Amino acid sequence: MSADEEPGLYVESTIIMTTVRVVAPFVLTFALFIMFHGADTPGGGFQGGVIAGSVVMMLAFAYGIDSTRQWLDVRVVAALASGGVLVFAGIGLGAIALGGNFLQYNEYLPYYAKASKYGIELVELGIGGIVAAVAIGLFFLLAAGFGHVVGEGER
Amino acid sequence: MSLTLLQGALLVFVLCCAVGAALLKDTLAAVIAFAAYSLGISIIWLVLQAPDVGLTEAAVGAGIMTILFILALANTVTPETDRLFEPIRWRTVLFVGAFVVALGATVPSLPAIGDPTAPVAGGEITQYYLEHAYKETQVKNAVTAVLAAYRGFDTLGEAVVVFSAGVVALSVLRREVFA
Numbered sequence: 277m278s279a280d281e282e283p284g285l286y287v288e289s290t291i292i293m294t295t296v297r298v299v300a301p302f303v304l305t306f307a308l309f310i311m312f313h314g315a316d317t318p319g320g321g322f323q324g325g326v327i328a329g330s331v332v333m334m335l336a337f338a339y340g341i342d343s344t345r346q347w348l349d350v351r352v353v354a355a356l357a358s359g360g361v362l363v364f365a366g367i368g369l370g371a372i373a374l375g376g377n378f379l380q381y382n383e384y385l386p387y388y389a390k391a392s393k394y395g396i397e398l399v400e401l402g403i404g405g406i407v408a409a410v411a412i413g414l415f416f417l418l419a420a421g422f423g424h425v426v427g428e429g430e431r
Numbered sequence: 432m433s434l435t436l437l438q439g440a441l442l443v444f445v446l447c448c449a450v451g452a453a454l455l456k457d458t459l460a461a462v463i464a465f466a467a468y469s470l471g472i473s474i475i476w477l478v479l480q481a482p483d484v485g486l487t488e489a490a491v492g493a494g495i496m497t498i499l500f501i502l503a504l505a506n507t508v509t510p511e512t513d514r515l516f517e518p519i520r521w522r523t524v525l526f527v528g529a530f531v532v533a534l535g536a537t538v539p540s541l542p543a544i545g546d547p548t549a550p551v552a553g554g555e556i557t558q559y560y561l562e563h564a565y566k567e568t569q570v571k572n573a574v575t576a577v578l579a580a581y582r583g584f585d586t587l588g589e590a591v592v593v594f595s596a597g598v599v600a601l602s603v604l605r606r607e608v609f610a
Contacts, residue, residue, distance in 0.1 A: 310486070315570035318482035320578065321590075326490040333498055361594050379466065379583035386516040393569040396579040403590045409523050410597030411495055417604055 286340045293370035304331045311404040326403060329411030341419045353409045360405030367395055367402075369383025391400050438478055445471035454516045456507055462500045470491035479544060491567045 313322030336344040368379040377382035379399075384391035432443070448468035455461040470490030476485030542549035551557060564576035578586050 314572065315579075318486055318572065318574070320483070320575055323483075323486045323490045326487075326495050330490075330494055330498070332471065333495075356596055359596060361591060364590055368583065368587060379580065379587075381580060382452060387601055392567070392580070396568060396570055396575060399579045399583070399586075400575070400600050403545050403586070406590050406594045406597075410593050413601050414499060417601060418499055418506070 286342075288340075289338075292336070293338045296334050300331050300334055300375050303334065304328060307331065307404070307408075311400050312397055314400050316392060321400040322407055326387025329415070330407040332412045333415050336415070336419070336430055337359070341416070345419075348412070353412055356405040357413075358410035360402040360407075360409070360421035363402035364399050367399055438475070441471055441475050441478065447477065454519070456514045456517050459501070462497060463506065465500070466493050466497040469496070483572075526591055553588055 307324045307330075309324075309325035310319035310327060311321055314320030314324065319400060332344065339347075367381075371380040371383040372378055374383040379395075381392035381395040388394065408418065441486075445468055448464050448471055452461050452465035452468055455464055469488055471486035473485040475495060476482070476488055546554065558580070560573055560577055564573045564581075565571060568576040568580040568582075570576050
């Protein structure tokens with residue numbers, strides 16, 4: 277049923293697999309750098325999240341979309357997306373609970389000295405989780421194709 | 432307004448890629464031209480000192496969009512053709528040309544790049560952010576300060592839009608992608 281059972285879409289290649297195995301950790305590190313360091317240098321959650329999502333796509337191109345999908349637990353992707361929203365909203369609402377305005381980071385100052393900086397970085401990380409999870413989800417969605425009709429014969 | 436050689440070359444490159452993406456008959460070729468266009472635009476953003484926007488354009492426009500387009504193409508059937516370009520519809524050319532002329536007419540009234548007297552650079556709000564962003568939010572990137580602190584509520588909205596778009600796409604189009 278899946279796309280890579282069709283002949284020709286997935287070709288096992290030692291060169292691609294080795295390259296991806298070497299490059300993937302660096303790309304993931306770069307994505308996290310863009311997310312975390314977005315507070316002080318260009319970047320942020322949206323950009324870092326896309327790069328983090330592209331790590332999974334690289335793995336899928338090297339090892340096959342179907343096996344990558346089976347390897348990747350759907351709960352991790354779902355938790356990334358909803359966890360990102362919860363972190364962002366939680367930080368915002370927490371400030372209200374402490375008596376401030378929505379996302380008023382300095383309400384957290386009594387608990388942590390650099391509250392504003394780390395609050396912003398947590399928010400960026402939350403955004404990154406959402407964007408990465410949605411990018412991964414859309415990738416698998418398109419790879420699986422959505423033109424299936426129930427009872428459809430061979431593709 | 433004078434262009435450096437780099438800016439001129441980038442603009443010509445981007446223009447050629449855009450025309451190619453619009454006119455090429457082969458869909459895969461058009462997607463590749465579109466990716467090159469995005470890459471060119473992202474370098475232009477960088478040259479114009481907007482690295483945040485450039486990074487987004489490179490990651491989303493040239494990266495993810497290309498992958499998604501190619502995946503969509505892999506799941507569709509492309510009719511065989513030996514034409515290189517789409518047939519040109521002159522009515523469309525006229526319409527788009529008029530649009531370009533109308534937009535181009537506004538360009539001379541824009542302030543020069545980097546003009547310190549430009550309203551957006553000298554404006555009260557910009558100056559407030561530049562002066563207070565580090566003191567108030569402890570982050571050095573003023574763009575991030577505006578995005579996550581001053582306009583944090585808007586950004587939450589954006590993030591939730593991305594989230595709900597993903598959830599809707601996954602649930603409506605095909606539920607068992609991760610089966």
